[in-house]
Amino acid sequence: MRTLKFLLQKEFKQIFRNKALLPLIFVVPIVQLLILPLAADYEVKNINISIVDHDHSTFSRNLISKITSSGYFRLADYSNSFQSAFNQIESDKSDLILEIPQGFEKNLVRENEQKLFIAVNAINGVKAGLGGAYLNQIITAYNADIRLQWFQSDKFNTAPVITVASSNWFNPFMNYRFFMVPGILVVLVTMVGAYMCALNIVKEKEAGTIEQINVTPIKKYQFILGKLIPFWIIGMFVFSVGLFVVARLVYGIVPVGSLLLLYGYLSIYLIALLGLGLLISTFAETQQQAMSVAFFFIMIFMLMSGLFTSLDGMPQWAYIIAKCSPVTYFIEVVRMVVLKGSGFSDIKNHFVIMIGFAVLLNGLAIWNYKKTS
Amino acid sequence: MKQFLTFVRKEFYHVFRDKKTLLMLFGLPIVQIVLFGFALTNEIKNSKIVICDYAKDEATQQIINKIEASQNFDIQKTLFSHRQIEEAFKAGNIKLAIIFPANFNNDLSHLHQAQVQIIADASDPNTANTLTNYATAIIMDYQQELMKNNVVPFRIVPEIRMLYNPELKGATNFVPGVMALVLMLVCVMMTSVSIVREKENGTMEVLLVSPFNPFLVIIAKAIPFLLLSIVNLSVILILSVTLLDMPINGSISLLFAESILLIITALSLGLLISNVAQSQQAAMLISLMGMLVPTMLFTGFMFPIENMPVPLQVICNIIPAKWYYTIVKSIMIKGLGFSAIWKETLVLFGMTVFLLVVSFKKFKTRLV
Numbered sequence: 001m002r003t004l005k006f007l008l009q010k011e012f013k014q015i016f017r018n019k020a021l022l023p024l025i026f027v028v029p030i031v032q033l034l035i036l037p038l039a040a041d042y043e044v045k046n047i048n049i050s051i052v053d054h055d056h057s058t059f060s061r062n063l064i065s066k067i068t069s070s071g072y073f074r075l076a077d078y079s080n081s082f083q084s085a086f087n088q089i090e091s092d093k094s095d096l097i098l099e100i101p102q103g104f105e106k107n108l109v110r111e112n113e114q115k116l117f118i119a120v121n122a123i124n125g126v127k128a129g130l131g132g133a134y135l136n137q138i139i140t141a142y143n144a145d146i147r148l149q150w151f152q153s154d155k156f157n158t159a160p161v162i163t164v165a166s167s168n169w170f171n172p173f174m175n176y177r178f179f180m181v182p183g184i185l186v187v188l189v190t191m192v193g194a195y196m197c198a199l200n201i202v203k204e205k206e207a208g209t210i211e212q213i214n215v216t217p218i219k220k221y222q223f224i225l226g227k228l229i230p231f232w233i234i235g236m237f238v239f240s241v242g243l244f245v246v247a248r249l250v251y252g253i254v255p256v257g258s259l260l261l262l263y264g265y266l267s268i269y270l271i272a273l274l275g276l277g278l279l280i281s282t283f284a285e286t287q288q289q290a291m292s293v294a295f296f297f298i299m300i301f302m303l304m305s306g307l308f309t310s311l312d313g314m315p316q317w318a319y320i321i322a323k324c325s326p327v328t329y330f331i332e333v334v335r336m337v338v339l340k341g342s343g344f345s346d347i348k349n350h351f352v353i354m355i356g357f358a359v360l361l362n363g364l365a366i367w368n369y370k371k372t373s
Numbered sequence: 374m375k376q377f378l379t380f381v382r383k384e385f386y387h388v389f390r391d392k393k394t395l396l397m398l399f400g401l402p403i404v405q406i407v408l409f410g411f412a413l414t415n416e417i418k419n420s421k422i423v424i425c426d427y428a429k430d431e432a433t434q435q436i437i438n439k440i441e442a443s444q445n446f447d448i449q450k451t452l453f454s455h456r457q458i459e460e461a462f463k464a465g466n467i468k469l470a471i472i473f474p475a476n477f478n479n480d481l482s483h484l485h486q487a488q489v490q491i492i493a494d495a496s497d498p499n500t501a502n503t504l505t506n507y508a509t510a511i512i513m514d515y516q517q518e519l520m521k522n523n524v525v526p527f528r529i530v531p532e533i534r535m536l537y538n539p540e541l542k543g544a545t546n547f548v549p550g551v552m553a554l555v556l557m558l559v560c561v562m563m564t565s566v567s568i569v570r571e572k573e574n575g576t577m578e579v580l581l582v583s584p585f586n587p588f589l590v591i592i593a594k595a596i597p598f599l600l601l602s603i604v605n606l607s608v609i610l611i612l613s614v615t616l617l618d619m620p621i622n623g624s625i626s627l628l629f630a631e632s633i634l635l636i637i638t639a640l641s642l643g644l645l646i647s648n649v650a651q652s653q654q655a656a657m658l659i660s661l662m663g664m665l666v667p668t669m670l671f672t673g674f675m676f677p678i679e680n681m682p683v684p685l686q687v688i689c690n691i692i693p694a695k696w697y698y699t700i701v702k703s704i705m706i707k708g709l710g711f712s713a714i715w716k717e718t719l720v721l722f723g724m725t726v727f728l729l730v731v732s733f734k735k736f737k738t739r740l741v
Contacts, residue, residue: 039670041680042499089536090707092699108527118533123706125416125541126499127677132533133506143529150527160481162516163488166505168495169462179497291657292397300408308675309413309543310500312420312447312466318412332466339496342463 003218007226015230025196029188029238033246037180040308044130048076048094050085057105059146066142067098072134089121096120096131109150170256170340177251182334183307185242190301190327193235193270195294197277201227202290205281224366228274235270236263256341262334265347268354269330275361276326282368301327326357376585380593387567388597398563398601402555402609409547410617416543417503418445422469423461425452428477432487436515440471445507462494469493469504481519537706544617549701550674552609553694556632557639557668559602562660564643568594569656572647591736595640602636603629622708628701631714634721635697641728642693648735668694696721 016022049067053060068075076094079085088094099117108114118135122128171178204210213223247253255262277294284290304318305327311319322328329350336342344351389395424440426433440446449467452458458470472490474480481487491508493501538545568591571577580590606629613619621628642664650656669675671689678689689695696717703709703717711718 035685036670038682039685040676042676044499044502044677046679090703090709090713108529113528113530116529116531118531120533120535122535122538122541122545123702124546124677125538125543126503128535128538129541130499130503130506132535133503136531136533137506139529139531143527146527146529160485160487160516160519162481162512163486164491164509164512165488166491166493166509168493168498168501168505169459171495171498171501174495174498174501176498295661296397300404303408303413310417310420310497312468313414313416313418314412318408321412335496336463340463340494346464 004222004225007218007222008229011226011230015234025192025234025238026241029192030241030246032188033181033184033242034250036184037177037251040180040184041176042126042180042308044127044134045072047073047096047127047131047134048088049073049096049098049135050077050079050088050094051075052079052082052085052097052099054080054102055100055104059105059108060100063100063139063142067135067138070134070138072131086119089119094121095127096135098135108146178253178339179335181247181251181253182338183305183331185239185247186327186331186334187302187305187307188242189235189239189266189270190273190330191298192238193231193273194277194280194298195291196234197227197231197274198280198284198290198294199287200231201278201281202284202287206286220366220369224278224369227278228271231274231277232267232270235273236266239266253338255338257337257343261344261347262337265330265333265337265351265354268351268358269326272326272354272358272361275358275363275365278365279361279368282365301325304328305331307331326354329354377589377593380585380590381596384567384593384597388601394563398559399605399608401558402551402605403612405551405555406548406609406612406616409551410544410613413547414543416541417500417507419447420445420468420500420504421449421466422446422471422504422508423449423452423458423467425455425458425470425472427475428473430476430478432478432481432515433473436473436489436512439511439515440508443507443511445504458492467494468497468500469508471508542617544613544619545706546674548609548613548617548619549698549705550672552606552632552701553635553672553674553697554665554668555605555609556602556635556697557664557694559605560598560636560639561643561646561664562657563598563601564595564640565646565650565656565660566653567598568644568647569650569653572651573653587736588733591644595644598640598643599633599636602639603633606632619705620708621705623704623710627711628704631697631700631704631718631721634718634725635693638693638721638725638728641725641732645728645732645735648732648737667692671695672698674698693721693724696724 015025051064051067053064064075064078067073073096077085077088082097082099085094085097085099089097097117097119099119101115101117104114104116116139118132120128120132168174201210204213243255276297280290280293280297284293300321304314304322305325306322311322311328314322333347333350336347422440424437426437437448441448446469450461452461452470455472458472461467461470470492472492474488474490477487477489489512491505493505495501535541568577571580581587610621610628614621643660646656646659646663650659667688671678671685671692672694673689678686678695681689700714700717700721703714707713
């Protein structure tokens with residue numbers, strides 16, 4: 001126990017003396033938490049629309065004003081020819097073309113049916129899908145308005161109507177930051193934990209000081225605990241600062257669920273993560289190797305974790321890979337607890353899996369760590 | 374000239390001898406194309422939903438069948454009471470709940486009006502929006518079928534055409550971004566690290582005291598990476614055409630010319646970093662933090678630039694990859710010619726000249 005105390009004292013002294021590492025641990029995550037959610041805003045808004053109006057009637061004008069006042073669309077161009085609108089799409093000045101054909105009003109009244117042409121720049125599939133759907137909604141609503149105005153015998157209408165009432169739970173204002181900030185917090189804790197832990201041990205290898213520790217009577221588990229505990233504390237600290245200072249004060253996110261549950265999961269997650277760092281450090285000989293290996297894994301973990309894209313849309317093999325990464329589970333848990341207020345019984349499977357990761361990764365690392373080189 | 378070729382050969386030996394780095398150089402683009410092309414899709418399909426059906430009649434069954442047939446939805450279970458909905462949301466990955474009130478069919482056929490409620494888990498707002506739209510569309514579709522015999526007055530029928538990417542694939546958006554990312558990664562990081570390594574090992578000193586022009590030493594260093602990048606680029610293009618069915622609508626030679634321009638920009642940036650950095654680790658950190666992360670964030674292929682706050686949009690403009698991304702999209706997907714992208718090319722060219730001038734100015738023939 002006494003040995004461990006001295007080891008911990010040594011580690012903390014080393015960490016606080018390293019003036020290059022300190023800002024990396026404390027300042028960079030906070031700056032990233034401030035910038036990333038601003039940049040990673042996938043909310044689809046401000047869709048630029050070009051309108052080609054061949055009709056110039058009251059109906060077409062009403063429709064246009066309905067579209068521009070909806071808040072989703074910004075009128076980028078209003079012209080008479082499809083070609084000029086298409087040029088706007090080619091030069092990325094607009095995302096969507098709505099073409100109102102000639103005789104729109106007349107045909108609608110006389111023939112009861114009239115087409116509208118919509119062309120969407122679909123290079124970004126999500127934006128195109130949502131943009132098209134929004135425009136469709138507005139046109140449908142406009143259509144219903146016209147029907148009300150012009151068609152009196154609504155009461156005796158024999159056509160069945162299904163009204164769809166939709167509501168959004170857990171995030172009624174549809175604020176995209178609420179979704180991103182908890183996920184980014186997880187990524188930051190992951191980077192700090194895995195990188196720092198891996199680099200720290202490899203540095204001792206490179207400097208040769210690990211040999212000095214190897215020849216002392218310090219036990220294997222004492223050495224590893226001495227390395228894990230400081231970074232475990234730092235990980236907890238970074239998470240708390242992110243959650244209480246940045247997320248609460250800057251973004252106004254207050255966890256709905258129990259904090260105790262969140263921290264309980266965090267502590268197990270950190271143990272698993274530090275085990276990963278430890279494992280990398282036992283394989284790598286130089287800091288450069290440790291860094292590139294850690295970078296490679298964290299990049300894959302991050303991209304596949306469901307942080308930016310949905311897991312459900314993945315093909316089966318990718319889904320299995322995603323399910324083999326601890327980051328995926330922690331992001332799910334953070335979002336569930338912070339946004340939806342899930343309780344222990346909802347995430348008990350996640351707990352079991354994370355404990356499994358912790359045991360497996362640390363076990364491998366300890367097994368692979370040898371006191372003799 | 375013969376001297377120069379000898380130097381180039383020396384650099385090639387360096388690159389080919391380092392098997393681990395070479396593996397990373399060629400492995401990374403392939404991994405990224407596979408990840409971005411197949412694993413990461415923005416498409417929303419197989420979303421897990423629950424259904425709470427109080428009516429259990431012919432109409433609701435038909436709607437449920439329609440929902441089940443759609444590949445966007447994956448019905449997880451049928452609930453018996455709306456009280457279970459919150460539980461279901463909290464316990465798992467349920468994204469949407471659809472509730473049919475009692476007497477749905479009765480209301481529909483006799484009162485001509487019935488209600489459906491859709492509740493979405495909006496902790497992910499985009500998915501919630503999209504799924505609500507999909508579900509509404511399915512229900513509306515059912516309603517249209519019922520009305521087949523009735524003439525609906527004043528019907529506006531929007532016809533939607535998806536340009537360039539009718540299947541709404543994610544790859545169309547990602548591949549140009551991956552191209553920019555890989556070229557930046559290979560050129561900036563590898564060049565700077567390889568020059569700084571010579572500094573660290575002290576062999577740079579040897580090269581600089583040789584009768585050979587120091588600038589040619591640097592140019593000889595850049596040539597293997599230029600060629601490697603072109604090979605990488607071809608690999609990415611071949612993979613994306615064969616595996617991902619991506620089109621190359623514009624001229625390939627124009628695409629390569631623009632890519633070489635970006636490669637030169639990146640190489641001069643790598644040169645600049647190698648002038649500043651003293652150790653390999655510093656060079657790597659600067660390249661990673663200073664180039665790679667901004668390239669991922671601010672190019673516009675992962676996150677739409679127009680949604681960012683104004684200061685960040687300004688930052689986006691100084692990222693070379695952002696301009697390249699626009700160029701590649703225009704050539705590959707939209708099939709435009711040079712006249713559409715001369716502005717972007719000019720900006721990229723200006724950046725290259727600026728970086729080259731600065732890095733040659735900062736280049737010292739003495740190390741101390």
